[in-house]
Amino acid sequence: MAKKKANQDQLNIKPVLLKGPKYFIQAIKSSLKGIKLTKVISTWVIESENLRIKVKNDGNTVFTGLIKWIGDRNDGSKGSVLCLSSGKELKIIRPTKDTVKQAVLDTEKLAIGINATTTTKCSVCGKGLDLFDELASCPLCDALAHKEHLYEWVKMRNSCPVCKKGISIDKNTNKIIAKN
Numbered sequence: 694m695a696k697k698k699a700n701q702d703q704l705n706i707k708p709v710l711l712k713g714p715k716y717f718i719q720a721i722k723s724s725l726k727g728i729k730l731t732k733v734i735s736t737w738v739i740e741s742e743n744l745r746i747k748v749k750n751d752g753n754t755v756f757t758g759l760i761k762w763i764g765d766r767n768d769g770s771k772g773s774v775l776c777l778s779s780g781k782e783l784k785i786i787r788p789t790k791d792t793v794k795q796a797v798l799d800t801e802k803l804a805i806g807i808n809a810t811t812t813t814k815c816s817v818c819g820k821g822l823d824l825f826d827e828l829a830s831c832p833l834c835d836a837l838a839h840k841e842h843l844y845e846w847v848k849m850r851n852s853c854p855v856c857k858k859g860i861s862i863d864k865n866t867n868k869i870i871a872k873n
């Protein structure tokens with residue numbers, strides 16, 4: 694049998710990761726054997742606890758551990774939420790196109806590698822948005838910010854910090870909506 698090239702085991706999973714857990718799980722299932730998943734509502738729990746993850750931020754390793762579960766975003770936006778365990782602590786990441794440069798799946802090593810970036814700035818506080826941050830955006834201009842910062846801003850001013858148009862927080866859904 695011909696020897697496989699190293700990069701043949703590396704799958705680009707960024708598109709499916711950003712599309713949503715359903716697509717992400719499909720990609721994992723079809724290329725990895727030996728991973729046992731249990732679906733609980735819209736969350737997939739990795740029972741076999743053997744899918745590793747390494748997160749790098751602009752080249753520096755910031756997290757290594759196991760993926761515990763992969764789920765839907767609860768804010769209605771598309772994409773996946775991943776719960777990671779370092780053995781000592783649990784961390785939630787919500788990868789977006791603004792915080793992820795690369796995401797690859799190494800089918801040989803059962804490991805996901807994410808190359809993150811903090812080049813997109815919060816439109817409220819101006820700091821770089823991180824993969825580990827919870828984000829929110831303006832429904833009118835898509836301006837991104839830390840969720841906590843944008844919600845606080847909207848509560849005080851009822852407008853977007855970037856486009857200045859009227860937005861508010863819907864009392865029923867707790868989502869940011871355009872004012873009419």
Ligand SMILES: [Zn+2]
Pocket residue numbers: 815816817818819820838839842
């Ligand atoms: Zn902020």
Ligand SMILES: [Zn+2]
Pocket residue numbers: 831832833834835836853854855856857858
């Ligand atoms: Zn706006």
